[in-house]
Amino acid sequence: DIVMTQSPDSLAVSLGERATINCKSSQSVLLSSNNKNYLAWYQQKPGQPPKLLIYWASTRESGVPDRFSGSGSGTDFTLTISSLQAEDVAVYYCQQYYSSPPEYTFGQGTKLEIK
Amino acid sequence: EVQLVESGGGLVKPGGSLRLSCAASGFTFYTYNMNWVRQAPGKGLEWVASISSSSSYIYYADSVKGRFTMSRDNDKNLLYLQMNSLRAEDTAVYYCARCTSSWYGGFDQWGQGTLVTVSS
Numbered sequence: 001d002i003v004m005t006q007s008p009d010s011l012a013v014s015l016g017e018r019a020t021i022n023c024k025s026s027q028s029v030l031l032s033s034n035n036k037n038y039l040a041w042y043q044q045k046p047g048q049p050p051k052l053l054i055y056w057a058s059t060r061e062s063g064v065p066d067r068f069s070g071s072g073s074g075t076d077f078t079l080t081i082s083s084l085q086a087e088d089v090a091v092y093y094c095q096q097y098y099s100s101p102p103e104y105t106f107g108q109g110t111k112l113e114i115k
Numbered sequence: 116e117v118q119l120v121e122s123g124g125g126l127v128k129p130g131g132s133l134r135l136s137c138a139a140s141g142f143t144f145y146t147y148n149m150n151w152v153r154q155a156p157g158k159g160l161e162w163v164a165s166i167s168s169s170s171s172y173i174y175y176a177d178s179v180k181g182r183f184t185m186s187r188d189n190d191k192n193l194l195y196l197q198m199n200s201l202r203a204e205d206t207a208v209y210y211c212a213r214c215t216s217s218w219y220g221g222f223d224q225w226g227q228g229t230l231v232t233v234s235s
Contacts, residue, residue: 040222042160048227049210049225049226052215052222052223055221093159095160095221097218100218101174102174103174106159106160106162108159109159
């Protein structure tokens with residue numbers, strides 16, 4: 001099983017400042033044959049289902065503000081919010097979809113709050 | 116507009132059974148692989164099961180293998196999760212979710228979830 005570990009577990013950032021969330025996989029999720037990282041990021045606000053933000057580690061889902069960006073490769077990934085807005089308060093999850101057959105695993109989540 | 120609407124949750128005793136449904140609309144359901152994901156109260160997300168567009172392939176998390184059965188009816192645009200031998204640790208909100216593309220790209224559409232509570 002691929003284990004996904006996020007850091008930190010919680011984070012408090014001032015409005016307008018940068019927020020950075022890390023995700024590490026227990027094995028590489030980079031497929032060398034297509035040079036794609038099989039990693040997604042989600043945002044979950046209280047009482048709501050998760051929302052897909054980023055897939056293939058760095059591709060923004062349609063409609064996601066460009067202050068959200070994903071980076072990294074292999075086993076180490078980062079979700080960055082360039083200028084925190086009040087509506088970004090949420091729990092963020094990373095997920096790998098590299099396993100075949102599918103055995104999707106999520107990180108434990110990072111709770112993002114306003115400082 | 117894409118919609119996924121779960122139903123069938125409720126209170127059940129340990130060892131009991133429950134069948135969840137997910138009604139899909141607004142997209143060509145029969146062309147997408149689908150998933151169930153659960154979230155225990157106050158906890159993170161846990162993938163439960165996945166089914167291919169034609170039901171040819173079905174995969175389960177080890178935690179539910181042998182107890183849960185996932186299926187779909189493409190004529191009715193419905194997804195199901197039959198849950199047997201339920202345990203207290205199965206208590207969670209259960210979401211149905213659509214694969215973005217084939218088995219990849221994450222899950223781009225989610226329902227609002229249905230709560231399953233296993234308690235005596």
